Amino acid sequence: MTAESLRSVEIERTGVGAYDVRNVRGGVIELGTGDDDRFTPVELLLAALGGCTAIDVDLVASRRAEPARFVVRVRGDKVRDEGGANRMENLEVEFDIEFPPGTDGDQARKIVPRLIQQSHDRLCTVSRTVELGTPVSTFQRS
Structure with a gap:
């Protein structure tokens, strides 16, 4: 790993089945078991899949x-x-996008299918990682 390629989060227990996920920029997401309104790990996986492609398409x-x-x-x-x-x-991952009528909206509508495909095929790190089945190492720090 290099400083340029490394991505990380830290997960801190805040109570029984409750955790705060922090990124290096100070952002926090509450994580839980599904017994309350906190996101579960599976929901975060789904959010990561959709969010990655959404950003590619939207930008x-x-x-x-x-x-x-x-x-x-x-x-x-x-x-x-x-x-x-x-x-x-x-x-x-389902997109429901509406653009205003007119030439600009027509241009945006026309490129969305290609953008979705490009994101899926090569741009979205999350879906590419899931589809390729990247190994995960787990260990306990002594």
Whole structure:
């Protein structure tokens, strides 16, 4: 890992089943088990999948026209496989975008399918990592 490539977060326990996730810029997201309004780890995974692609699409399309509606819905099924291990299946990222009428809106509408495909195929680090199945190392610091 290099300083340029490293991305990190820190997760601190704030109570039973309650955690704060902090990034290096000071942002905080509350994480929990699903017993309250805190995001669960699976919900954060879904948010990361959709958010990554949403940013890719929005940054380019909104240069043509400001969207009247820009909603991304992400869903999937949490399943337990034959060996008893949990994982997600059937992951879907759905875009619901509306641009205003006119030439600028037409230009934005025209490029959105290509932007979604480019994000999926090569730009979105999150979906690319999930699809490639990158190994995860876990360990305890002594």
